Amino acid sequence: MRLGPRLPRRFFARPATTVAPELLGRVLVRRLADGARLAVRLVEVEAYEPDDPASHAFRGPTPRNLVMFGPPGRLYVYFTYGMHFCANVVTSAQGQGSAVLLRAAEPVQGLDEMARHRGLNDVLRLCSGPGRLTQALAMERSLDGADLARGTEVFLTAGEPLEPSRVMRTTRVGVRVGTDRRWRFLERGSPFVSPGRPSVPGPITGSRRS
DNA sequence: CGTTGGATTGGCT
């Protein structure tokens, strides 16, 4: 499995919808405090843009989403449902408030450690969901704001980007607004994607009712 | 300050 060079800051300094499909096939590396190295290959992501009602950044900066408004290439980690963390890559220029949610990945290195973190051994379920991925890689609150372009705790390497024909596109999972945007990108045919069901686009806003 | 519900998961009916 090729890791390749680290992705540079400029890679992230573009719109989330541009960066998202290009993140597929890239390698997310996590270095633990004891020196152990975990690596996964991204197979499913979702873009969240500034004018996007489903985005945490939609109503402006708050203590939770502040990192989304910072420089591109940082990790935005938030806590949800009282028990799970989700990890995002901040994109676009500073101040924009856009990011790409990391939803699923194929384990590459450190599978035993990931299995320990997850409390199960099924490789297909180690990183197949945003909460599962953060648990497998031990990404929690302390990594909120971590610099992927310069840091050592967590970063992204070039890997092998997917051919466009291998990139599939659907609506996003678990959102109740912004369901008209097909901003979930995944590797076609990968068994490592999450089981989450894409949201169904509602009635077209502005159309006549009854 | 009180209320609501969430970019989820896993277990049970």
Place this chain on the structure above:
DNA sequence: GCCAATCCAACGC
């Protein structure tokens, strides 16, 4: 398919 778990951000008063 349904729902509880379990915290806390966001928002309204």
